[in-house]
Amino acid sequence: MCGIAGAYFWPDGGPLTDRLTKILAHRGPDGSGRYDHRAGEGEVHLGHRRLSIVDLTETGAQPMVKDGLALTYNGELYNSPELRKELEDGGVRFRGTSDTEVVLEAWRKWGTEGLHRLRGMFAFGVFDERSGALTLVRDQLGIKPLFLVRRGKGVAFASELKALATELGGSLTVDDTALVASLLYYWVPDGRCAFTEAEKLPPGSWARFRPNGDVERGTFWSLRQVAEEGAAYEGEFDLNAVIEDSTRKHLMADVPVATFLSGGLDSSYLTALAAREQPGISAYTIGFRAEDAKFEAMPDDLMYAKKVAAKFGVDLHEIEIAPQVLDLLPRMTYHLDEPIGDPAAINSYLICTAAREAGVKVMLSGMGADELFAGYRKHLANKIAVQYQRVPGLVRRPVESLVDRLPVATSKRGFRSVRFAKRFLSFAELPEETAFRRSYTMYDQAELAGLLNPDLAGAVDDVITEHADTYHDNTLSDFVNRMCLADSRLFLPGLNLAYTDRSSMAASTEVRTPFVDIEVVKAAFRIPGDKKIVKRQGKMALKEAALSILPAEIVHRPKGLFSAPLRAWMSRDLAPLVREVTNEGELVKAGFLRREALRKLVDEDASGQQDRSKHLWHILTLEYWYRGAVAARTT
Numbered sequence: 001m002c003g004i005a006g007a008y009f010w011p012d013g014g015p016l017t018d019r020l021t022k023i024l025a026h027r028g029p030d031g032s033g034r035y036d037h038r039a040g041e042g043e044v045h046l047g048h049r050r051l052s053i054v055d056l057t058e059t060g061a062q063p064m065v066k067d068g069l070a071l072t073y074n075g076e077l078y079n080s081p082e083l084r085k086e087l088e089d090g091g092v093r094f095r096g097t098s099d100t101e102v103v104l105e106a107w108r109k110w111g112t113e114g115l116h117r118l119r120g121m122f123a124f125g126v127f128d129e130r131s132g133a134l135t136l137v138r139d140q141l142g143i144k145p146l147f148l149v150r151r152g153k154g155v156a157f158a159s160e161l162k163a164l165a166t167e168l169g170g171s172l173t174v175d176d177t178a179l180v181a182s183l184l185y186y187w188v189p190d191g192r193c194a195f196t197e198a199e200k201l202p203p204g205s206w207a208r209f210r211p212n213g214d215v216e217r218g219t220f221w222s223l224r225q226v227a228e229e230g231a232a233y234e235g236e237f238d239l240n241a242v243i244e245d246s247t248r249k250h251l252m253a254d255v256p257v258a259t260f261l262s263g264g265l266d267s268s269y270l271t272a273l274a275a276r277e278q279p280g281i282s283a284y285t286i287g288f289r290a291e292d293a294k295f296e297a298m299p300d301d302l303m304y305a306k307k308v309a310a311k312f313g314v315d316l317h318e319i320e321i322a323p324q325v326l327d328l329l330p331r332m333t334y335h336l337d338e339p340i341g342d343p344a345a346i347n348s349y350l351i352c353t354a355a356r357e358a359g360v361k362v363m364l365s366g367m368g369a370d371e372l373f374a375g376y377r378k379h380l381a382n383k384i385a386v387q388y389q390r391v392p393g394l395v396r397r398p399v400e401s402l403v404d405r406l407p408v409a410t411s412k413r414g415f416r417s418v419r420f421a422k423r424f425l426s427f428a429e430l431p432e433e434t435a436f437r438r439s440y441t442m443y444d445q446a447e448l449a450g451l452l453n454p455d456l457a458g459a460v461d462d463v464i465t466e467h468a469d470t471y472h473d474n475t476l477s478d479f480v481n482r483m484c485l486a487d488s489r490l491f492l493p494g495l496n497l498a499y500t501d502r503s504s505m506a507a508s509t510e511v512r513t514p515f516v517d518i519e520v521v522k523a524a525f526r527i528p529g530d531k532k533i534v535k536r537q538g539k540m541a542l543k544e545a546a547l548s549i550l551p552a553e554i555v556h557r558p559k560g561l562f563s564a565p566l567r568a569w570m571s572r573d574l575a576p577l578v579r580e581v582t583n584e585g586e587l588v589k590a591g592f593l594r595r596e597a598l599r600k601l602v603d604e605d606a607s608g609q610q611d612r613s614k615h616l617w618h619i620l621t622l623e624y625w626y627r628g629a630v631a632a633r634t635t
Helices: 013-023 080-089 099-117 161-171 176-185 223-231 239-250 265-277 290-296 301-312 325-335 344-357 369-373 377-388 393-405 416-425 432-440 445-451 454-472 479-489 491-506 518-524 540-546 566-571 575-584 595-607 613-633
Strands: 002-008 031-039 042-050 064-066 069-077 120-128 133-138 147-151 154-158 198-200 205-209 215-219 257-260 282-288 315-321 362-364 510-512
Touching: 002 013, 002 069, 002 120, 013 031, 013 042, 013 154, 013 161, 031 069, 031 120, 042 069, 042 120, 064 099, 069 099, 080 099, 099 120, 133 154, 147 161, 154 161, 161 198, 161 613, 176 445, 176 454, 176 613, 223 479, 223 518, 239 265, 239 518, 239 540, 257 265, 265 301, 265 362, 265 369, 265 540, 282 301, 282 344, 301 315, 315 344, 325 344, 325 491, 325 613, 344 362, 344 491, 369 479, 369 491, 369 518, 369 540, 377 416, 377 432, 377 479, 432 454, 432 479, 445 454, 445 595, 454 479, 479 491, 491 510, 566 575, 566 613, 575 595, 575 613, 595 613
Parallel strands: 257 282, 257 362, 282 315, 362 510
Antiparallel strands: 002 042, 002 154, 031 042, 064 069, 069 120, 120 133, 133 205, 147 154, 147 198, 205 215
16 A cells, blocks of 8 residues: 655646655655656656555565556555466566556556456556556545646646645635535545545546647446446345455455454454454454443443454454544544544544554455445434334324433433434435435535525535435435445545545555455345345344354444544533634634534533534534645645
8 A cells, every 4th residue: 555646747747746745655654766757748757655565575666667657556456366367378477476567567458448357446647658648547436545636738646635735735725615515424525625626536437648638537337337237136146255255355465464343243244254364363443431431322342342352363452542632633634635524533543553553554444334235323214214204293293302302411421312313303204315315414404504604505505416416326226225325425435435544544554445345345236125124133134144254142233333432522622622613713714604503503512402522523623624724825
């Protein structure tokens, strides 16, 4: 795993590439490289920071230049051995054992037509010295990031937005609609970027830039198409075998590999499979201060993690999450690139930091299983909502009135069930797409508009419409798989994969996600929704597969949360900062957010009548991100 950057037909492209690459040093502390070449009347410059994981020798160094092609590559190719053999059988001679060289030779042989054959996570730039063309590519599911800025015939690109924002910040403008979207979701959707001139290369796509200024774009893999093909599948397959194969491939490395182990189904399943392949593998889990866990009414995940570790001979390391959040908040905001209001990023960063200090460079995560197999509470809740709508109003209204009056917390503890009930009733009677959006986003349309400057009403409409367009962009007749597809297109790349990449790479650690694998995704969408949610149990198809290796006690345990004790933090560690930001923050001074609306959120949370901790945490992350963006424009 690495950091890549470059410039094509860009004034002072060489020095710019050096500066971009330097900012990405945390992504690759093991080495760096630069490549320069003429491209028609201009030049191309490719930069690289290396985190050595496969082929630790100089034959894996980058940018890799060979027979007229130059490649700067960030990723891991899990079917590298199979492709290497196929290429060797066709006469290709390899200099080393890296997957980078396999990608380069696969490009030489098949070009864009072979991109769908790559199984892994990747973002790369490849330059053809003969044609002078630069092509940028991003993996099928958006696991690895690639940001770019275009000007005239030129383009600058990097693995992280912060690199481009720092070096081009004086000329980049904050995209207000992207910030509005971040308030709705608590992240910026993958189809938008926090700066107007910057963009994210879409998952499963490529863009080619030529010396004459022509730009070609193409898509080599479609999640929608995979889901629709899956719906038509009528054969049988062994889901456990697919996941076992993916896990085995994701263990490929020339350095130690460990796992995240929360004690939940997904991480326990992967850890058990990994331990069978690599006995004695290490795993890392988190715990919270007892007073924070009690206040948040959090389940005892650690107990289950210990049981899994003991059963499969795993070397378990526990990390207590009692961070100095006032110090971590600005640091994490910087590393996350865009406003992301999920405190799980802190957990990920601290786990990866501890693993790295122990000499571990690679970790496996259960990320993606909930999106693909309908494991979130919102999936079950939306199914229940359809049934709830059939209950007579004379029965519903008294229940709703009672729940509305119940507090979500006292001064000593929170009430999880009340929080869930209030959340459910906020969307239970809405139409399908609207209900799904409200089941996981921060505000309804009126609340979001009321929080913002009135001039941004059009941006609110745009963001809501974009969600609806994405949700309806399929021909699936299966309600559960419609939700899974929407999550895999929005929630997974926009939030979970984004924070996982940034927080882990901030600690110079690579996180791999065996569930977010093209073969697992194909299998997931071959499973009908009534096999994913059965009665009141979500993720049933995955649970049945996991029973082949895990005890029922782990498979059917209550779902945990890879989150943080936000209410405890807000009421203690962060209370003064919340007051400062909501009263005199830069977003309030700039007129982007309304002071009175923010005060209302604070009051509702402080009274215990509503749980606004997640809303306020994201306001803090947005504020710190905005301060950094303003600072970049003025330096």
